[in-house]
Amino acid sequence: MSETPSQTSGRCPFPHAAQAVPNTQDAARCPMHANHAVSTHAAAFDPFSDGYQQDPPEYVRWAREQEPVFYSPQLGYWVVTRYDDIKAIFRDNLTFSPSIALEKITPTGPEANAVLASYGYAMNRTLVNEDEPAHMPRRRALMEPFTPEHLKHHEPMVRRLTREYVDRFIDSGRADLVDQMLWEVPLTVALHFLGVPEEDMDLLRQYSIAHTVNTWGRPRPEEQVAVAHAVGNFWQFAGKVLDKMRQQPDGPGWMQYGIRKQQEQPDVVTDSYLHSMMMAGIVAAHETTANATANAMKLLLQHPRAWREICEDPSLIPNAVEECLRHNGSVAAWRRLVTKDVRIGGIEIAAGAKLLIVTSSANHDERHFADADLFDIRRDNASDHVTFGYGSHQCMGKNLARMEMQIFLEEFTRRLPHMRLAEQQFSYVPNTSFRGPEHVWVEWDPKQNPERANRALLDAEVPVRIGEPSAHALSRPVVVERVERVAQDIVRLRLVAPDGGVLPRWAPGAHIDVECGESGVSRQYSLCGDPADTHAFEIAVLRETDSRGGSAWVHDTLREGMRLKIRGPRNHFRLDEEGRRAIFIAGGIGITPVSAMARRARELGIDYELHYSGRARANMALIDELTQLHGERLCVHVSEEGTRNDFGALRVDALTRVYACGPARMLEALEAASAAWPEDALRVEHFAASVGKLDPADEHAFEVELKDSGLVLPVAADQTVLDALRRANIDVQSDCEEGLCGSCEVRVLAGEIDHRDVVLTRAERDTQTRMMACCSRAKGQRIVLEL
Structure with a gap:
């Protein structure tokens, strides 16, 4: 029960806690790590204080935002505060031993x-x-x-x-x-x-x-x-x-x-x-x-x-x-x-x-x-x-x-x-x-x-539900406050909470899933309004010629005052807000996520240009407000007017990120042009995936080894990795199950992946460290996942 010398070896021997003023010259540097200064916040950190006890996340907000890993001289511990760092620590129980998890935080006297x-x-x-x-x-x-x-x-x-x-x-x-x-x-x-x-x-x-x-x-x-x-x-x-x-x-x-x-x-x-x-x-x-x-x-x-x-x-x-x-x-x-x-x-x-x-x-x-x-x-x-x-x-x-x-x-x-x-x-x-x-x-x-x-x-009894939440449990009721025709065959909807309350904040590139009527059909639509408006979500919906039931329902059914259910927002198409330069490329209705990104780049003072392509101006949504907001930074390319975007002429250097959303032909042309650009410069949001129903005649069975769980699961030729994980009671988030949204991403430790999603970039696929469990498969007989 008392600490042994080996247990205390990680503790800084310098008595910082004894200092009357935490930010004095002596307390400002930890002698155990001569190059690591102890900040004023870190020197004052005390998990037994009322601030930590009342609200730990708020107490260490400064760390999460400014100093995510810091040394606490009062406690004798390094403190880690961010999600990715903590999850990585949990994943590696060899480098990060749990042996002190139950060690007394306060040494017991003799x-x-x-x-x-x-x-x-x-x-x-x-x-x-x-x-x-x-x-x-x-x-x-x-x-x-x-x-x-x-x-x-x-x-x-x-x-x-x-x-x-x-x-x-x-x-x-x-x-x-x-x-x-x-x-x-x-x-x-x-x-x-x-x-x-x-x-x-x-x-x-x-x-x-x-x-x-x-x-x-x-x-x-x-x-x-x-x-x-x-x-x-x-x-x-x-x-x-x-x-x-x-x-x-x-x-x-x-x-x-x-x-x-x-x-x-x-x-x-x-x-x-x-x-x-x-x-x-x-x-x-x-x-x-x-x-x-x-x-x-x-x-x-x-x-x-x-x-x-x-x-x-x-x-x-x-x-x-x-x-x-x-x-x-x-x-x-x-x-x-x-x-x-x-x-x-x-x-x-x-x-x-x-x-x-x-x-x-x-x-x-x-x-x-x-x-x-x-x-x-x-x-x-x-x-x-x-x-x-x-x-x-x-x-x-x-x-x-x-x-x-x-x-x-x-x-x-x-x-x-x-x-x-x-x-x-x-x-x-x-x-x-x-x-x-x-x-x-x-x-x-x-x-x-x-x-x-x-x-x-x-x-009355409500069934206990363990594991993946039902779609219904995630559905959020909203009211259609406004329906506005913004281009030929395109309507913009403004959705608000039924009680007029706030909605979750979102970042440019985010989308919501709209439940289209009683059929159970769910369709994803990018948010195109102002992220600073916490009282509404705005989407623009194009009536598709070959609608699968989503866009036609929106156009034919939704009217002001009607209620519908949505899920989200979620974001797998994020803007790098620390980037120096951005090129935004939109084709047709792909302007919806790109418009929010360009607005944010303008607010942040990022150097950017916005390219918007369409067949005819009558088919191009939001064009007037985009012109007013972006001025000369907006380049409009209209096929009817004989102007086309020349992707080969784009100036893309190591400091530039290209964000694109639009029809498949446009994205394929961009992918080809990006071969000459710095690796991973292109970020893409797709309208649709090419994933179809598995044909066992064209697939092979393989095994999935789960390193963290100690399990080996068979994946049949007619079964997805996601299905196999669910049957083994392994919780993995999922939504579209078409390789579009990225919610079912899992980490790959070994094995070659047959990537079938449209989420990962070329460079991300080449690393063979990530896959979408809903659609991608093993090329060989076994893959090892970090689950």
């Missing part, structure tokens, strides 16, 4: 250590903090009870407990959701899941909190001895309960499953391992779920519109849970030990250094989550959050937590839709990693309880 020793405390490595090669064999051996099909057996128990606890306060009109339900139910579920006998549950409940304070908190010296006694008792009692379980190894529960696995693999599932997992499992399954639900209820009730929507439509709950976990999850940060000299976010970090990876900050990274601070229960990539970690050490109990949270929200929205937050100050137990309010007081008028008028609603 008296407390002696107390722990007197109890024979010998906490071993668990799935959370175990290195390879031991970790994956144990994880695979113990994984089965966590799969969705096995978790279904626990659903009735979770529903029963949830209803019983709500019954206790439903008629009182006021409750502390944490004390009166959210603390106890997840703990009871955890104990049932583990298989703990009923008679032992109460005592184990009492001990679990001490373990959390001991590991992640900052107990004062006078508290450490008392905490150590509680942890020691917890350790001894957990051992006694485990011995009792051994007497009935055929009983239900994860620990009994582990006992049976021990008989098959005694070298993998050892006695000490089971004892440690018994203790760690209670804490892991209990506190994270309790805190996550408390955070979710606080968040939802602070956003009445979102609360009202899930009350009216419970099918939105699964994705609302994901957005709650992203926006305000219960795990603020994890820790890793650097095993070799490495570079993170451009910073050189030496072997032996310790990392605090602030996952809650990653979940608010604008580079991955558009309008990241917005709480949006229809966010299409909400489940990309790293609250559960990622890769081989991703939380095994994630789906149990999701099940509980969905059932809790279902019960609250059905029985207490009129619930509201009471006036209160929210407090948090100071610690670096687990985070949730100590109390969530709510109020309601019991006379308005819906069940008083309709007892039948108590029998």
Whole structure:
């Protein structure tokens, strides 16, 4: 329990924290890394401060934006704050060892250590903090009870407990959701899941909190001895309960499953391992779920519109849970030990250094989550959050937590839709990693309880959904505020929120998916309005001669005041806002995303030119406003007038990016011209893909090895990689499934890819490091993916 010299080797020996003024000359440079200055912000960073406890992502916003990797002299850790850096760390559990994940953040004094020793405390490595090669064999051996099909057996128990606890306060009109339900139910579920006998549950409940304070908190010296006694008792009692379980190894529960696995693999599932997992499992399954639900209820009730929507439509709950976990999850940060000299976010970090990876900050990274601070229960990539970690050490109990949270929200929205937050100050137990309010007081008028008028609603159940969210859950209702004819066969639509509220912000190049009527047809349309207008989305739609049901429906059906459903916005055609020079090329209706890009380039002061081609001016949308906005920077090429764009004459150097959207012939000509340009200069948005239905006669079967999951999946000749992943319960985002949108991109570690998408550039394809799972395939017999 005390830190060893090897564990402290990553800590800067210079006592910065003792300095009265953080930005004095002595505190400004870390002697362990002579070339790395410690900024004022970094010197003041304190994860035990009220600012971090109240809102970790906001507390480190400065870092995310200005200094994404910094050294904290107070903590003795390097702190990592951006999504891509943190996901890369999770992916590489050899360079970034999880061995310190459960190490005490505050070293225990000698008296407390002696107390722990007197109890024979010998906490071993668990799935959370175990290195390879031991970790994956144990994880695979113990994984089965966590799969969705096995978790279904626990659903009735979770529903029963949830209803019983709500019954206790439903008629009182006021409750502390944490004390009166959210603390106890997840703990009871955890104990049932583990298989703990009923008679032992109460005592184990009492001990679990001490373990959390001991590991992640900052107990004062006078508290450490008392905490150590509680942890020691917890350790001894957990051992006694485990011995009792051994007497009935055929009983239900994860620990009994582990006992049976021990008989098959005694070298993998050892006695000490089971004892440690018994203790760690209670804490892991209990506190994270309790805190996550408390955070979710606080968040939802602070956003009445979102609360009202899930009350009216419970099918939105699964994705609302994901957005709650992203926006305000219960795990603020994890820790890793650097095993070799490495570079993170451009910073050189030496072997032996310790990392605090602030996952809650990653979940608010604008580079991955558009309008990241917005709480949006229809966010299409909400489940990309790293609250559960990622890769081989991703939380095994994630789906149990999701099940509980969905059932809790279902019960609250059905029985207490009129619930509201009471006036209160929210407090948090100071610690670096687990985070949730100590109390969530709510109020309601019991006379308005819906069940008083309709007892039948108590029998309603919303199916628990684990994995990919349904399209319906991501659909956003909007109202057509204006329909305007802007060219021959082209209408521009202005779409607003039904209540007049704000819509998610978007960046130039983004698109939305429009659900076209009741047929289930969904079509993608680029946004062409002003990104600064947060109250509306604007799209321009060309009536296609051979419409597949989308554009014709828009033209023939949509009128002002009508409602429709959309998904998004999403962006796979981004403008490089740090670029020095840009050439924008649009053909026909391809002007829609390009117009927003050109507007943004003008605002940023980027040197740019805009080329717009069409058959006739009457067919060219937005041409008047483009002329007014861009003046001489706009070059119009009209076939009827004998003017054509000469791509070979474009001046494209290493500092220039070319952005193009238009018909296939135009893009093919650009691709040919780009062969003489600097690599990767051309960025393209396509109207359509050439992906068709798989013909097994023209395909071959192959295998997909998932490095992080330890699985090898067969992919049949008539099956996509995406289909194979879904069947194996591997969550991968997807949308168009035509190779158009890029949402199903996965990283490739080995094997040659038969690329069939229209998202990746030529240079990106040549690297053989990325593929679209919905359409691309292996050229050989096996590929290895980073999943």
